[in-house]
Amino acid sequence: MMNRFLALIVMAMLSLSIEAKAQSNEWIVDRFDDIKVLRYEVPGFEDLTLKEKLLVYYLGEAAKSGRDILYDQNFKYNIAIRRTLETLYKSIAERETKDFYAFEKYLKKVWFANGIHHHYSNDKFQPEFTEGWLREQLKKHLDNSTRLMPDNLLCAILFDPELYPSRLDQTAGVDVILSSANNYYENLTQAEVEAYYAALATVHADDPTPISYGLNSKLMRSDNGTITELVWRVGGMYSPAIEQIVYWLEKAATVANFMQRRIINTLIDYYRTGDLRTFDLYNILWVSDNSSKVDFVNGFIETYGDPLGRKASWESIVNFRDERACRRTELLTEYAQWFEDNAPIDPAYRKAKVKGVSAKVITAAMLGGDCYPATPIGINLPNADWIRKEHGSKSVTIDNITYAYDKAAEGNGFMEEFVLREEDRERMRLYGKLTDDLHTDLHECLGHGSGQLAEGTKGDELRTYYSTLEEARADLFALYYLGDQKMVKIGLIPNQEAAWANYAKYIMNGMMTQLARIEEGKDVQESHMRNRKLIAEWCYEHGKQDNVIEIVERMGKKYVVVNDFQKLRNLFGELLREVQRIKSEGDYAAGSALVERYAVKINPELHREVLERYNALHIEPYSGFVNPEYSLVEDEEGKIIDVKLSYPRSYIQQMLGYGEDYSFLPNEN
Numbered sequence: 149m150m151n152r153f154l155a156l157i158v159m160a161m162l163s164l165s166i167e168a169k170a171q172s173n174e175w176i177v178d179r180f181d182d183i184k185v186l187r188y189e190v191p192g193f194e195d196l197t198l199k200e201k202l203l204v205y206y207l208g209e210a211a212k213s214g215r216d217i218l219y220d221q222n223f224k225y226n227i228a229i230r231r232t233l234e235t236l237y238k239s240i241a242e243r244e245t246k247d248f249y250a251f252e253k254y255l256k257k258v259w260f261a262n263g264i265h266h267h268y269s270n271d272k273f274q275p276e277f278t279e280g281w282l283r284e285q286l287k288k289h290l291d292n293s294t295r296l297m298p299d300n301l302l303c304a305i306l307f308d309p310e311l312y313p314s315r316l317d318q319t320a321g322v323d324v325i326l327s328s329a330n331n332y333y334e335n336l337t338q339a340e341v342e343a344y345y346a347a348l349a350t351v352h353a354d355d356p357t358p359i360s361y362g363l364n365s366k367l368m369r370s371d372n373g374t375i376t377e378l379v380w381r382v383g384g385m386y387s388p389a390i391e392q393i394v395y396w397l398e399k400a401a402t403v404a405n406f407m408q409r410r411i412i413n414t415l416i417d418y419y420r421t422g423d424l425r426t427f428d429l430y431n432i433l434w435v436s437d438n439s440s441k442v443d444f445v446n447g448f449i450e451t452y453g454d455p456l457g458r459k460a461s462w463e464s465i466v467n468f469r470d471e472r473a474c475r476r477t478e479l480l481t482e483y484a485q486w487f488e489d490n491a492p493i494d495p496a497y498r499k500a501k502v503k504g505v506s507a508k509v510i511t512a513a514m515l516g517g518d519c520y521p522a523t524p525i526g527i528n529l530p531n532a533d534w535i536r537k538e539h540g541s542k543s544v545t546i547d548n549i550t551y552a553y554d555k556a557a558e559g560n561g562f563m564e565e566f567v568l569r570e571e572d573r574e575r576m577r578l579y580g581k582l583t584d585d586l587h588t589d590l591h592e593c594l595g596h597g598s599g600q601l602a603e604g605t606k607g608d609e610l611r612t613y614y615s616t617l618e619e620a621r622a623d624l625f626a627l628y629y630l631g632d633q634k635m636v637k638i639g640l641i642p643n644q645e646a647a648w649a650n651y652a653k654y655i656m657n658g659m660m661t662q663l664a665r666i667e668e669g670k671d672v673q674e675s676h677m678r679n680r681k682l683i684a685e686w687c688y689e690h691g692k693q694d695n696v697i698e699i700v701e702r703m704g705k706k707y708v709v710v711n712d713f714q715k716l717r718n719l720f721g722e723l724l725r726e727v728q729r730i731k732s733e734g735d736y737a738a739g740s741a742l743v744e745r746y747a748v749k750i751n752p753e754l755h756r757e758v759l760e761r762y763n764a765l766h767i768e769p770y771s772g773f774v775n776p777e778y779s780l781v782e783d784e785e786g787k788i789i790d791v792k793l794s795y796p797r798s799y800i801q802q803m804l805g806y807g808e809d810y811s812f813l814p815n816e817n
């Protein structure tokens with residue numbers, strides 16, 4: 149396309165100023181396309197005991213060992229493609245060419261997305277180097293041992309836009325299984341997959357503690373026509389990588405405390421058997437451990453990558469508690485029952501007794517799988533509804549990550565461009581970080597955990613709309629309570645005005661600025677983005693009579709302005725009531741109507757304007773991170789006496805290094 153080509157030509161001119169900008173902010177280590185890569189610091193690591201440091205180290209190795217799993221889950225040729233591109237990257241000597249420059253950028257994007265489809269939009273990347281150039285390099289630099297797939301196949305996958313165009317297609321009306329390129333299903337239609345799991349659900353209809361059917365397996369039709377599940381476990385699919393994970397978990401168990409040793413051993417047991425009952429047991433143990441300083445997530449956890457929300461991608465985060473910041477979340481959990489009892493929802497759908505809500509602020513020490521390089525800023529687990537109800541859930545806000553985001557954004561001109569009123573900008577400067585963090589705390593630790601299902605509702609009725617509506621529910625809970633006087637009373641925010649900083653930003657983002665992340669002509673696909681648009685647009689329409697939210701035009705530019713924050717808060721409450729009802733009753737028709745009406749379609753004129761204004765600022769809409777590095781320090785006798793932490797500054801070096809040291813799966817699985 150024209151703008152891509154032009155971009156290449158002006159790249160040389162731009163690169164100077166971009167580099168100058170990059171150097172001016174020490175938190176940014178790389179930038180390319182729509183991505184910037186940041187680094188994060190791990191304050192407090194030095195203060196851990198040797199055992200805790202070793203636990204971080206071993207769990208960190210386990211976190212890196214599953215990297216290939218995610219590549220393969222995202223698309224079955226991803227590992228072979230990545231290896232081929234890395235071989236070329238290391239072999240090509242002539243690097244001062246336009247094609248090589250574009251090739252390097254493409255490879256950086258593949259690393260970032262853990263595959264050839266964009267991590268957020270799910271669309272396949274379009275190479276900006278030519279097919280002729282690539283074929284020449286393949287011929288020149290590959291031999292029998294390094295050629296992992298036929299050149300023709302590789303080129304077809306990379307260059308043919310019709311082939312595997314989307315990793316995750318949720319367009320209404322299409323067969324989401326057939327049209328999604330991910331590797332969770334093979335030779336099956338959506339109807340067949342749905343029938344397969346519906347049959348399982350019928351058999352186990354009376355089970356009060358249902359396992360998460362299909363969570364850790366690939367479902368496929370084999371050549372003889374039977375449908376089988378290939379379970380991800382030692383001895384099953386992805387065994388070589390899982391064996392490595394288990395190896396490091398075993399090491400971790402040797403330095404863990406009594407409770408954690410039991411947790412880790414149960415996880416190992418699950419990886420060995422693939423038994424989802426054992427995974428549930430692991431989750432129950434894990435959620436009850438609130439006292440260990442070091443904690444971790446490791447497993448097949450989130451289901452955003454499966455259009456049917458059943459198969460989980462592999463991920464890991466190693467972290468430890470940030471004691472000082474934890475006071476914030478302790479206060480929230482102290483009042484958890486009060487928040488539940490006062491939620492603006494049908495009393496029938498409130499939890500009578502909020503159980504085991506725990507929330508903490510953590511410092512991330514290692515990111516892996518689906519948390520790397522793009523990473524969440526908050527997590528609430530486990531996902532199984534019955535475990536949450538019986539045993540509670542654990543919520544974390546990752547403070548060193550949000551801190552790095554904040555630092556990297558300083559002085560980028562975004563607020564000046566998109567926030568019209570100085571009073572809003574001032575509030576955002578004063579209370580932006582505080583209320584963003586609180587929003588995440590409320591969303592993760594109370595929002596997702598709140599409410600209950602009606603008798604007879606199973607929880608899977610909302611199907612492809614579940615993720616969006618569940619995120620909306622958690623966000624609405626957070627928004628509603630952020631503006632509550634209670635927050636001032638218990639000392640979490642200095643005054644109600646602080647909440648308005650978050651409201652103004654949320655609405656602006658939902659209606660406008662988040663569109664910068666979407667390519668022109670495309671719909672909103674990702675569930676968190678859909679959720680924000682749903683909330684903002686719904687409030688805009690329902691507050692129109694009172695002019696609660698207004699689109700103001702100044703000098704040819706549009707701005708989203710909130711005129712009445714109190715009324716906006718009431719609208720949040722109203723919508724929360726409806727979304728909770730939809731979840732509790734499993735009302736698919738109402739849920740799909742809400743999402744399709746408010747969350748998916750973009751006004752093309754507004755979209756173009758946002759893209760133009762955003763691009764003029766040269767801010768990349770997506771960020772991710774390089775990991776710190778840890779190394780063991782030994783004394784003369786070979787005894788480990790310390791773990792040393794360092795901060796690498798090269799994204800390329802880290803990715804190439806991971807490709808060499810943490811790549812355990814065959815090209816095809």
Ligand code: ZN
Nearest residue numbers: 591596619622
């Ligand atoms: Zn969420």
